Amino acid sequence: MGEGHSVRSVLSLLEASVQTKVEHVLRAHDFFSPLRHILVACSGGVDSLALLDVLDRFRRAGGAHITCAHVEHGIRGAASRADARFVKDYCAVQGIPFTCAAVDAPAYARAHRMSLETSARILRYEFLYRAREECGCDCIATAHHADDLAETVLMRILRGTGTAGLAAMQEWDGVLLRPLLTATRTEIVSYARARALAPRSDETNEMCDAMRNRIRNKLLPILRADYNPAVGAALVRLSTLAREEDEFIAELSADALRRAEDAGGLSTAVLCGLHPALQRRVLRLYWQKATAGGKDFSYLHEEQMRSLIFVRGVAQIDMPHGYTAVCQYGRLILKKKEIQNDQPKDPEIILPIEREYAIIDFQDFQIRTRRIRGVRPADCLRRAGAYTIYADAAHLPPLILRTRRAGDYLRLPVGQKKLKKILIDDRVPQEQRNRMPLIAVAGGSEILWIVGGRRSILAPLTEETGEIVEIKCVKETIAT
Secondary structure (H helix, E strand, C coil): CHHHHHHHHHHHHHHHHHHHHHHHHHHHCCCCCCCCEEEEECCCCHHHHHHHHHHHHHHHCCCCEEEEEEEECCCCCHHHHHHHHHHHHHHHHHCCCEEEEECCHHHHHHHHCCCHHHHHHHHHHHHHHHHHHHHCCCEEECCCCHHHHHHHHHHHHHHCCCHHHHHCCCCECCCEECCCCCCCHHHHHHHHHHCCCCCCCCHHHHCCCCHHHHHHHHHHHHHHHHCCCCHHHHHHHHHHHHHHHHHHHHHHHHHHHHHHEECCEEEHHHHHCCCHHHHHHHHHHHHHHHHCCCCCCCHHHHHHHHHHCCCCCCEEEECHHHEEEEEECCEEEEEECCCCCCCCCCCEEEECCCCCEEEEEECCEEEEEEEECCCCHHHHHHHCECCEEEEEHHHCCCEEEECCCCCCEEEECCEEEEHHHHHHHCCCCHHHHCCCCEEEECCCCEEEEECCCCECCCCCCCCCCCCEEEEEEECCCCCC
16 A cells, blocks of 8 residues: 555655646746647657656646647558547547648658658658648647657767757747757656556667667667666756857857858858857858758868868868869868869759648758748848748748759849859859759749848738748758
């Protein structure tokens, strides 16, 4: 009797702990309110079912409204379909609005030559973003927890990363909310037990074919048993500290980059006067700007470029993706080799702006588009930047993704201006101009957006704007 009472007491404490942690995140980001609406991603597993249960309890106590979203990935056959029925039935009993999508992740993986895990993630988030808009939700809540964060940090350490990579996931990024990020899996499982939840089990999580599963099932247990029982907490703490320090250094680096910029390159005199940590950051920022995304730029590449800034005279080093780093006359610049004649020229892809959410691969990076409703134009404009723009859907003509052509122009606030003149004024290196991705009006020479650069005045957001189109340029891989 006494032992049973003790177990119940422990479970009750763990239940309260998870609730408290979730409530803290909700209140910190202004989501504990009946005026808010949260889309909750739920697979039916213990983590997401526990999150759905907590948020449902808060909903009944005056918190945010919730809608449950489930994706059937088409990977595990009947078991996967049974998961979908389970979540649907659970929501019906609890009175939770439910939306679901069935996708074919294996076919998508084959068509795009990517891993099954990556294809499932892309399709899952494509649906979640679309469902968020359709349901009028303010955010997407996922069940990532402290153990997931620890696994991500450790995986990035093994692959080789800097402080930016250690920062990994965050509680709120403007769209995704992770209320369980400070809770451990043990706490979540105990919460589910205390609440008598009966989650589904995905046997693929126990397989060690994917790197993350090997870290979860093999490496972390060894680290806990033989080195540090609290290794998970240590990795989470490392991620938190790295994020804070990375944000601080990012501000210093952006200012240093502005001071170092010189005619499309960087002044070696300015670079030499910086701390080595800032030198690396500035070089990485320059690489991102010059290559439209910063693809495949490792610590070794940083050091190779950094070695050039101390060279007197002329020197150069080959870099990834056909770039060459050249130091001459006190200036470091990245140059791109000309595309060979036997390669395809002038690619053109229709931009599917009529779809709710889409991802288009184009020359080693991705263009993502999504339609937004119920959001103030001013809020979107605050999020706009070099790699994200917003446009009024009602005034947007058909668009294509392509590279530059003779006669291209932009309509700017000061009047119409030829693209060639803009690229010269903006000091875009000659060897980069023919490869720059452009969002253009289909069948014409008008350019809406030089990706990473200027945007025309076509289809601006106004107070009368209803539906908004977001166009974003990102790296090919989607963050976990």
